[in-house]
Every structure is written in C-alpha cells, then in structure tokens.
Amino acid sequence: MVKSGTGGVLRVALGDLRRLLVGPDYPPAPARWWRRAQAYLAPLLLLALLGLTAAGIQYLRDHRTELPAAAVFLLGAGSTLPAALAPFRPLAAWRIAYPLLYLGTIDAQRYEAWPWNPVQICGFLFVLILLATRASLGVAAWAGMLSVLPAYLFVQDEANAHGVTVLVLVILIIGDQVRRRRQSQRALIEEAERSELEQARRAVLEERTRIARELHDVVAHHMSMIAVQAETAPYRLTGLAEPARNEFAAIAGSAREALADMRRLLGVLRSESATPETAPQPGLAELPELVESARRAGMAVTFTAVGPPAGAEPPEAVALAAYRIIQEALANAARHAPGAAVAVSLAAGATALAIEVRNGPVPAPPDRPAEPTQVGGAAPDPSAGRGEGGAGPGHGLTGMRERARLLGGTLTAGPTDQGYAVTAHLPYRTENGV
Numbered sequence: 001m002v003k004s005g006t007g008g009v010l011r012v013a014l015g016d017l018r019r020l021l022v023g024p025d026y027p028p029a030p031a032r033w034w035r036r037a038q039a040y041l042a043p044l045l046l047l048a049l050l051g052l053t054a055a056g057i058q059y060l061r062d063h064r065t066e067l068p069a070a071a072v073f074l075l076g077a078g079s080t081l082p083a084a085l086a087p088f089r090p091l092a093a094w095r096i097a098y099p100l101l102y103l104g105t106i107d108a109q110r111y112e113a114w115p116w117n118p119v120q121i122c123g124f125l126f127v128l129i130l131l132a133t134r135a136s137l138g139v140a141a142w143a144g145m146l147s148v149l150p151a152y153l154f155v156q157d158e159a160n161a162h163g164v165t166v167l168v169l170v171i172l173i174i175g176d177q178v179r180r181r182r183q184s185q186r187a188l189i190e191e192a193e194r195s196e197l198e199q200a201r202r203a204v205l206e207e208r209t210r211i212a213r214e215l216h217d218v219v220a221h222h223m224s225m226i227a228v229q230a231e232t233a234p235y236r237l238t239g240l241a242e243p244a245r246n247e248f249a250a251i252a253g254s255a256r257e258a259l260a261d262m263r264r265l266l267g268v269l270r271s272e273s274a275t276p277e278t279a280p281q282p283g284l285a286e287l288p289e290l291v292e293s294a295r296r297a298g299m300a301v302t303f304t305a306v307g308p309p310a311g312a313e314p315p316e317a318v319a320l321a322a323y324r325i326i327q328e329a330l331a332n333a334a335r336h337a338p339g340a341a342v343a344v345s346l347a348a349g350a351t352a353l354a355i356e357v358r359n360g361p362v363p364a365p366p367d368r369p370a371e372p373t374q375v376g377g378a379a380p381d382p383s384a385g386r387g388e389g390g391a392g393p394g395h396g397l398t399g400m401r402e403r404a405r406l407l408g409g410t411l412t413a414g415p416t417d418q419g420y421a422v423t424a425h426l427p428y429r430t431e432n433g434v
Contacts, residue, residue, distance in 0.1 A: 016138030020146075025091040026134045053080045056119035063117070064107040075104055079120035082127045090131040094143055097127045101150040108154070115154045128168065132175020133182075140175060144168045212266045219262065227255035250296050283319035284348070287326060291344060294330050300341045301330070308348035318353055318426045321403040322346065325411070328396050329357035329422045339363045340419060352409070355424040358416065400424070 034041070057076030060067065067075075082097035101116065101124065108115035128147060132140045151164040230252035234245050282290075284305075291303040308314060314322070326344055333342045340359045347354040397413050400422070404411035409426040 013138060013142075016136065017142050020091065020135075020139050020142045021095070023091070025089045028088045049080050049084055052119050052123075053077055056080065056117050059117040059119065063109055063112065066107045071106070075100070075106075075117075076119075078103075079117060079123050083123040086127045086130040090127065090134050093127045094131050097124045098146065100124075101147075105150075105154045110156075113155075113157065113160065125167075125171070129171050129175060132172050133178040135179075137176055140172050144172045223255050223259050223262065227252050227259065230255060246296075247298065254293075254297070281316065281320045282323045283316060284314065284322060284346070286323060287344075287346065290323065290327055290330070294334070294342075297334065299330070299334055300339075301344060302342070303344045304346070306347040309350050312348075312350040312428075314348055314353050314426075315428055318407060318428055321407055321409075321426055322353055322355055322424070324403060325355055325400045325422070325424050326357060328400055332396055332422075333357070333359040333420070337362050337420065351428055353424075353426040353428070355426070356421065357423075358419065358421040360419045 053076055056079040057072055060072045060075055064072065078096070078100045082093040082100070085096070086093035100120065104117065104120050105115040114121065124147070128143065131143055135143070148161075148165050148168050151161040152158075155161045155164070230248045233248045234240055240248075287305070288303065291301050294301045326346075330342065330344070333340065337359045340362050342357065342359045345356045345358075400413070401411045404424050404426060407426050408429075409424060411422070411424040413422045414420070
C-alpha cells in the first residue's frame with residue numbers, strides 16, 4: 001500500500017514536471033476590469049515595456065562591457081519579453097525566461113550583488129507570480145524549485161540565495177491562494193447559473209401544469225359531454241334510423257379518441273420528464289384510413305394517390321407532414337364547408353411530394369334557394385374561416401405553413417372559383433441537402 005501510494009505521488013509529480021516543461025499552456029483568462037480598460041491601458045503598458053527594455057539594455061551596456069552589442073540587445077529584450085507574454089501564455093513565458101536566467105549571468109562582474117540586471121529580475125518575478133496564479137500547485141512548485149536553483153549557483157552571498165527562496169515561497173503561497181479564490185468564485189458563479197436554470201425550469205413546469213389544468217377543466221370536460229351525449233342519444237331519442245345511430249356512434253368514437261389524445265397531452269404537460277412516445281408516427285400508408293374516417297363522419301371525400309417511383313420513397317418527416325396537412329385540411333373543410341364535396345390528391349415524385357385538398361361550394365338546403373357561393377363554404381372573408389377554432393381565425397393554416405417551411409417546401413391556401421383549395425409542395429431534401 002505504501003509503495004503504491006509513493007508510486008502514485010511520484011507519477012503525479014513527474015506529470016506536473018512534464019506539464020511545466022512541454023505540456024499545453026493555460027488559456028488566457030483576462031479579468032473583467034482589463035476587458036473594460038484595455039483600450040486605455042494597453043498603450044501605456046506598451047510604453048512602459050519599451051522603457052523597461054531600454055533601461056535593461058542600458059544597464060547591460062554599463063556593466064557588461066565585454067558583451068557584443070547584439071548580445072546586449074537580445075538580453076535586454078529577453079528581460080521584458082516574457083513579462084509581456086505571461087498574461088496570455090504563462091508557461092511559454094516561464095520557458096523563455098528561465099533559460100535567460102543562465103544566459104543573463106554572462107560577463108557578470110564580481111562586485112555585482114546579483115548577476116542579473118534589475119529589469120530581468122523584476123520581469124522574471126512577474127512571470128512567476130502569474131504562473132502561480134494560473135497553474136496547479138504541483139506545476140507551480142516545480143517552477144519555484146527550478147527558479148531558485150540559479151540563485152544558489154550564481155549568487156555569491158548565500159544569504160541572498162536564502163532570501164530568494166523565501167521570496168519564491170511567498171509568491172507560490174500567494175499565487176495558490178489567488179488561484180483557489182478564483183476557482184471558488186467560478187464555482188459560485190456556476191452554481192448561481194444552475195440555480196437560475198432550475199428556477200426557469202420550474203417556472204416552465206408550473207406554466208405547463210397550469211395549461212394542463214385549463215385543458216382538463218375546459219376542453220376535456222366538453223369533450224366528455226359530447227361523448228356521453230352521443231353514446232346515450234340512441235337510448236334517449238326514439239325512432240332513430242340506423243344511419244343516425246351509426247352517426248352518433250362515430251361521433252362518440254371520435255370524442256373518445258380525442259379524449260385519449262388529450263390525456264396523453266396532459267401527461268406530457270404535467271410530467272417533468274415525460275417518457276418518449278414509441279408508437280410510429282402516421283404517414284402515407286395511413287392516408288386511406290384517414291379519408292375513410294372522414295367519410296364515416298359524413299364527408300363526401302374522394303382520394304387519388306400516385307405512388308413514388310421505385311427507390312424514391314418519401315422520408316418519414318415528409319410523409320408525416322403530408323398526413324398532418326391533409327388531416328388539418330379535411331378538418332377545416334368539415335368545419336367551414338359542411339356538406340361540400342372534397343377532393344384529396346397526392347402525387348409522390350422522385351424528389352418531392354405534391355398535395356392538393358380542394359372542396360366545392362356548400363350545397364344549399366332543399367327548403368330554401370341557393371345562396372351566393374361563399375369562399376370555402378365559410379364567411380365571405382377568406383381569412384376568417386380557415387383557423388383552428390370556430391369563432392374567428394385560428395392556427396390551422398399557420399401550422400400547415402410551418403410544417404411545409406421546415407421541410408423547405410411551400411403551402412398555399414385560398415379561395416377558388418367554386419370553393420377553397422390547399423396545395424403543398426414538400427421536397428425530399430432541403431436546399432442545404434438535409
């Protein structure tokens with residue numbers, strides 16, 4: 001157990017050393033105040049950097065008289081270049097600054113207490129501070145230990161070397177505290193964001209529950225009454241013919257199906273994590289059944305379909321959209337043009353699906369003369385009779401257009417010479433190839 005623990009610590013330590021020397025750098029994380037003030041502070045800091053570079057070059061000229069001018073310039077620039085890089089790439093800055101600690105001692109004079117120029121010392125300490133605030137404790141500790149080594153190698157006074165060790169230790173401690181504080185603040189911010197998301201989710205759930213309650217108290221109640229009245233009509237009304245009994249039975253069945261759909265919808269609205277539906281969605285194969293149910297409801301519907309060529313079956317999304325569009329168009333025709341003849345045609349081509357639902361004029365009752373043909377069998381205003389509800393415009397046409405538009409297709413609906421028509425063009429692929 002001890003060997004395993006020691007080996008684990010050694011692997012972690014070697015991993016931190018590898019990260020320091022050749023590992024990926026830490027991404028820049030500018031503070032908020034810097035993002036606000038960088039437009040004003042950046043030019044001043046650039047001037048200060050150039051001034052410090054010039055000061056370092058001048059110091060080397062005065063104290064390293066044997067060095068070539070090119071070496072003086074490179075060492076002077078190397079004194080400040082890592083400091084400029086450290087806020088953005090602290091590991092890269094340390095990797096540049098650390099070898100310069102050894103190169104900076106070239107031609108150092110014996111009377112100098114420190115074999116480096118003051119600008120280089122300040123620049124390296126700045127790099128070390130930023131690295132300590134960004135790197136993990138293990139990486140920062142390796143950087144501190146390696147940074148102390150040149151002091152014991154090149155500083156003549158051992159007390160100064162000890163002082164450097166204490167200074168580096170203080171820098172590492174302060175940097176670690178700053179890093180931990182940043183992590184704590186980041187965790188608090190993330191927790192606050194999660195709390196806000198949870199509150200928003202709760203608000204959505206409460207609104208869904210309210211909608212479900214309204215649907216249950218209003219719509220479901222009326223649908224239940226319709227089903228009960230239709231089922232009991234044959235027993236309450238005497239002398240009903242067999243077609244009338246069948247009509248009441250069809251009304252009751254449709255109401256029960258609507259109630260079942262309503263219960264599923266209420267379950268989804270009330271559930272915080274609803275189980276996904278596994279039943280297949282209707283498609284082109286279910287269209288004959290849809291038309292037959294409309295006929296049983298008393299509509300005069302004709303249905304013609306042209307199948308797709310071999311190997312060009314419409315995608316499921318297109319088939320579902322076609323089913324829903326025809327379903328809504330038939331419901332609108334039954335609602336706004338009762339008794340009118342309805343013709344449904346579908347043509348599946350190699351690349352697109354064409355739909356047309358056309359109804360004729362509303363037949364006049366036999367006990368009164370025919371009235372002028374109204375658009376779609378509804379009000380004279382064509383825009384007022386093709387919605388979901390029976391009182392004013394609804395969302396039926398809007399929903400059909402949205403289904404067509406999501407597939408990259410088009411849908412048009414409007415009056416004709418003898419009634420109303422809904423036509424749709426649904427491509428199998430959108431313009432971007434999806």
